[in-house]
Amino acid sequence: MGLELPKYPEMEEDQVFNFTDSEIVSHVKQALASVLSGDNNSYNQLVGVMHHSKHLAPDEVALLETTLKALAGAVSSIDITYHDSLLSAIFCMSMWNYGPHVADALAELIVSLAISNGKYLDLCLGMLVSNFTPPPYFLDKLKMPHGLERKGQVLSRVHAAFKKIADYVPLAPLRLLTIVLQGMPTIYHKDRAIVIYVENMLKLESGEIGELVGSTILMAVVDRLIELDVEIGWDAILQDDFSKGIFEMELEDVDDIEESAEPDVGEFRLSRKSLAGNSIAELLDNLLVLTFEHLESCEREGRLAKVFETLLQSFQVTVLSAYKSKFAQFVMFYACALDPENCGMRFATMLADLFVQDSQPQPTRMSAVSYLASYLSRAKFLAASSISSMLKRLVDWCLEYCEAHDGDINPNAHRVFYSGCQAIMYVLCFRMKVFVDVPRLKSELLIPLEQVLKHKLNPLKVCLPSVVEEFLRQAKAASLFTVCKTFIFDGLLESELSRAFGGLERLDTFFPFDPCLLKKCDSFIRPMFVFWSMVKPTYDDAFDDDDDDDGSSDDLVQDFVNENEDIMNDEFGKSFDEQGVDMDDFDYALKKMSITPKATSNYKFGGRFQEPARMPSRIRPSTSPESL
């Protein structure tokens, strides 16, 4: 093709000489030095070797490897001005194009360059970061075994190179951070490079220089998740049919919703159907899954608590302030599920703290309490005592508020108050059965609540009618308290008054932890999620027969959770295709069976569920070795 291979001293085609490394290095140094005196021949040959990357014959591969190694030894002779064509050739090389030996040599060269002179540091780090993503032609091959092997090979070398550079140049991680953040592909990149880029970012976070760069990287990842989230418009997924209540059957059926033509099937506000084929949703789904898996590995390494602090901060700064985030908040949900006692409670406490702080802006407080309500209702892994303590905090605050404000009903003036009341009622719709049987909770919680609800401010009239209706229905069935007036809502979701307190942002209909519509995410979240159909409303007598005798509320919740755990995990033992049984039937049938304490064998189904990390901590046999 006209490529002239550099002629090493006395090398004829038929003769093979063994040159020592230092001889080759000195030859290369000569070639480099000769440029300064105007003789470019050997230098140009060197550059030619660098450019030749595709379809290399074995001897060409060997030549490339030798040249790279020699250059690594001659870095002190490389000049940034005279040898710029060589340097740009080196920095354009992609490790994805080569086998392990050349990749090794290239990595060594980059490390040597980086530590030899401050001028090259940024360029070398930039070159390594550009190796996070394969060249365009390779992206399709990533899923195949050959592609995966190459990926592992390249990424391990890239990250090892970072560590080596950091060892010799202590401030390198700081510069790396800037370069990584600047190099993040935008969400509009067609080639989906962002997924593998984020994978690399998370690898950095858990790697050896993770301590230095980790928290900033995590926050950048969450930022990107929100960016994607915001791109998915609410209009794409909202249904216009407001006649259905919130508590209609939810999106639990794992069967393809796309195929179902029935209008009844679970589509109150959010439709999975319209998300199918949405490429941004798919991207977000993949990134969320990456994040979940990363959190699992953090938990295994015992770092979750520390990582959680960063996530919490990120949540407050990014997710909470985003307008009605749709899915990004499930990162918090999953992290809490992996460690309910610490992280789970920390999250709830943070939200409650935000709600009660007068100095916070109104939308933030209302948002926070919406998150709290949805979280307390949906988190299967939370202990009843935690939920009750949070509720008590809310009730106490509302009571104080009532006593301090003597006005009449006024949705605009008391937005925060009404959102607090609605939050309490919403949680109780899900959890009322648990509290009803414990007399202590009844007096601590429900009596002050009654005072609040019967106050002049009249939250029952202002809050979302569907929530109030369900709440009153359950309260009546449980004989909690009587309401003087009867509220007739005609099954309306919302009213003028609720819209008024919800304001422009419609924070009255914000339930952030509603079932996740992203398919892959959902499979992670499901085992720890409370679906409405799993809830035993107080007015449903059919389920009362299955209850064990009066235990403490914790036992009740334990049973509750146990029963549903079995269903959940049984379902997931099979693939989604095999499962033809309708959830509700299965649900009911299983409830009839007596449930023995969890045996670890229940969890040894195929795939992920063998890993103890995925199970809610309450039931996870965390200390027994055989669980692994």
Place this chain on the structure above:
Amino acid sequence: MEGLSVADANLLMYLHPSKSRNVSQSILRELGSLLFKFNETFDGVLLAYDVNILDKQAKILSGVHPYFGLRLKANLLLFSPKPDMLLEGKVVKLSQESIHVIVLGFSSAIITAENIHGEFKYRTKDKEELFASKSHKRHVIKVGTMIRFLVKSFDEEILHIIGSLISTHAGSIRWLDRHLEEDSEFDRSFSKLKSFI
């Protein structure tokens, strides 16, 4: 070691109004963001600081954002290596081509072969790479040795130093200190001898 200095600074720091709730934390954060970066005003890299607020009253700047200015008095530890200064650092990598040193745990320095030759020669002993002095066999530099070297240039952005061992005062610190002691003892006894003559 040269290059380190403590400076007394009178600073005027402007803070955004949103920081007014927790001023001391904001001050520390602002100063913290300057750490390990070369600052032109200070003419050096800020390594550590100790700060006191002089006046509880701050002047508010008029403008779109009403920043307020705080008077501070600070003690600053600065690192500003200049050419021909002698610095001390630990050797982290050694090869025939170069010696890599880390100074004060954060600044990287490199001494290339052309700046080593003369006094030191590259050797491999028991598979360990080292530089040994030609005139004093005991004077050895290997990975882990603390050495003193001369500054040739300093890259202010990356805080990267290019150094040289071509100096009578450069080399392994342990050896240099001992050698200098002996020298001085020798000088003293020699001068005593001289005085008798």
